[in-house]
Amino acid sequence: MTSAPVLVPVEVRGLLQDPATRSPILILRERGGERFLPIWIGLFEAQAIALSLEGIEAPRPLTHDLLATLLAALDTTVDRVVVSDLREGTFFATIELLGAQGAVALDARPSDAVALSLRCRAPLFVDERVFSAARHERPEGETEESSEEERIRKLLESLAPEDLGRYKM
Secondary structure (H helix, E strand, O other): OOOOOOEEEEEEEEEEEOOOOOOEEEEEEEOOOOOEEEEEOOHHHHHHHHHHHHOOOOOOOOHHHHHHHHHHHOOOEEEEEEEEEEEOOEEEEEEEEEEOOEEEEEEEOHHHHHHHHHHHOOOEEEEHHHHHHHHHOOOOOOOHHHOHHHHHHHHHHHOOHHHOOOOOO
């Protein structure tokens, strides 16, 4: 019998830019805890998340705005978003919906799921197994000191709290 996943509530701590690749990094942080989860995402998704974090509305609806409006028109709510898996360096997420049809879970990229959850004010969670896998997963031949997690941890420790959440496009 498989046990139910342990879901850890998280919040979007901010967006950073990877200094080496210049790719956006979404930072999820455990609510009331010390753990964080960096997820490399695409530029357009980073822009959608940044706009939502800053409370800025685009002059025309972006894709995630359209999805939120569509769900509302169908009397469906985003119950929660879960970063549910990490396989071969790729994160997976689930958007859990509640509507007239009952509960529905949709597979999604974490960046899209987070962007939608911010617009719908839905809670975010990370499966405990993802935190564990992310902590232990590193490319073959890399040491603890050279891992992405350690590099991001050092980068985060060097920043002031007001630096987080400020992503320049």
